[in-house]
Amino acid sequence: MTDTLAPSVILSGITHRYGQLTAVDGVSLSVAPREVVCIVGPSGCGKSTLLRLISGLESVQKGEIAVEGQQLATAGRSLPPERRPVGMMFQDFALFPHLTVAGNIAFGQTDRPRAERMRRVNELLETMALTRYADAYPHTLSGGQQQRVALARAMARDPKVLLLDEPFSALDEQLRRSVREEVVRIIRASGIATIVVTHDPEEAMEMGNRVVVMEAGRVVQADTPVNLYQRPANSFVARLFGEVNRFEATVRDGHIVTPLGRVMAPGLPGGTKVEVACRVEDLELVPLGARPDAVPVRVRHSSFLGPATRVCLDLGGSEVHARLPGHVNVRAGEELSAAMAAERVMVFPAG
Numbered sequence: 070m071t072d073t074l075a076p077s078v079i080l081s082g083i084t085h086r087y088g089q090l091t092a093v094d095g096v097s098l099s100v101a102p103r104e105v106v107c108i109v110g111p112s113g114c115g116k117s118t119l120l121r122l123i124s125g126l127e128s129v130q131k132g133e134i135a136v137e138g139q140q141l142a143t144a145g146r147s148l149p150p151e152r153r154p155v156g157m158m159f160q161d162f163a164l165f166p167h168l169t170v171a172g173n174i175a176f177g178q179t180d181r182p183r184a185e186r187m188r189r190v191n192e193l194l195e196t197m198a199l200t201r202y203a204d205a206y207p208h209t210l211s212g213g214q215q216q217r218v219a220l221a222r223a224m225a226r227d228p229k230v231l232l233l234d235e236p237f238s239a240l241d242e243q244l245r246r247s248v249r250e251e252v253v254r255i256i257r258a259s260g261i262a263t264i265v266v267t268h269d270p271e272e273a274m275e276m277g278n279r280v281v282v283m284e285a286g287r288v289v290q291a292d293t294p295v296n297l298y299q300r301p302a303n304s305f306v307a308r309l310f311g312e313v314n315r316f317e318a319t320v321r322d323g324h325i326v327t328p329l330g331r332v333m334a335p336g337l338p339g340g341t342k343v344e345v346a347c348r349v350e351d352l353e354l355v356p357l358g359a360r361p362d363a364v365p366v367r368v369r370h371s372s373f374l375g376p377a378t379r380v381c382l383d384l385g386g387s388e389v390h391a392r393l394p395g396h397v398n399v400r401a402g403e404e405l406s407a408a409m410a411a412e413r414v415m416v417f418p419a420g
């Protein structure tokens with residue numbers, strides 16, 4: 070593991086305002102060498118602003134950014150983008166249409182002797198399996214190939230950190246998955262510390278050693294994908310990574326009564342207002358009366374999704390959902406019993 074190594078990238082106390090709007094609010098974050106960190110969050114939460122600050126496209130107003138011990142920027146002091154050891158790849162690839170693939174990759178290395186530049190270009194063409202397209206122009210390439218050219222260009226100057234902003238959003242669903250796997254393989258093999266911005270939680274979990282969840286300019290939780298899913302810091306994080314059923318309730322005598330049964334609440338004082346959340350895949354359905362702890366529900370409708378069946382249920386007039394693996398035959402109007410998987414129920418302070 071890389072945890073013992075000094076971080077490659079350190080952001081300390083970054084706050085950034087556009088006029089009255091605070092786009093980034095006191096963000097501190099470090100990325101270890103060889104680590105891929107994904108920043109995920111809804112539109113407008115400040116993800117791209119963070120990348121723009123690291124790359125130097127935006128000046129730091131408050132806080133500090135350092136890469137491998139070198140200060141890149143602090144309020145009033147800033148290294149220009151071209152002098153930062155940072156490679157950036159944008160969502161639209163931003164390739165130069167009038168330059169060949171080799172020309173695009175060579176761009177920005179003008180400070181290097183020609184022989185060295187060509188050596189690096191050839192090396193990257195090989196890594197990206199693009200050698201036979203060296204003299205082709207971007208518009209003649211597939212989306213996946215263009216993506217690899219953009220990545221090669223971002224890596225050409227041997228940056229110490231790679232920044233990818235929504236790198237796959239221009240690709241269709243089918244292509245996205247395979248290109249994503251390929252890009253992650255290349256990045257991991259390169260060992261460059263990488264920050265990926267995405268609004269897609271699944272993409273973040275698949276790519277990141279660590280995932281940073283942002284909301285309204287702040288970091289809500291920075292953790293491994295497993296911890297984010299199993300131990301979300303709050304209801305917002307829980308909902309980001311999957312559909313949940315939620316109930317507001319109050320703690321009484323060490324437990325919480327919800328419409329789906331009792332939940333233990335050890336250590337929470339009586340009277341505490343809480344939100345109880347249960348992932349749709351953690352709602353178990355059994356025949357009516359089969360379990361004493363389950364409550365009666367009636368099927369409203371169900372949808373077969375391929376790997377799972379999503380069932381919409383009436384619970385005393387309100388609606389809850391279950392997601393069962395595979396194809397499950399349930400009829401509208403059918404009566405069943407539902408219970409939450411006790412060990413996976415989540416309890417948060419009421420918002």
Ligand SMILES: Nc1ncnc2c1ncn2[C@@H]1O[C@H](COP(=O)(O)OP(=O)(O)OP(=O)(O)O)[C@@H](O)[C@H]1O
Nearest residue numbers: 087090092110111112113114115116117118119268
């Ligand atoms: N140049 C700018 N001038 C004024 N406001 C801006 C500017 N750039 C971004 N903002 C605002 O700052 C906030 C954060 O924007 P940012 O682009 O960082 O969010 P984001 O999380 O990357 O969103 P998206 O996923 O939609 O790209 C938004 O409210 C946005 O409207």
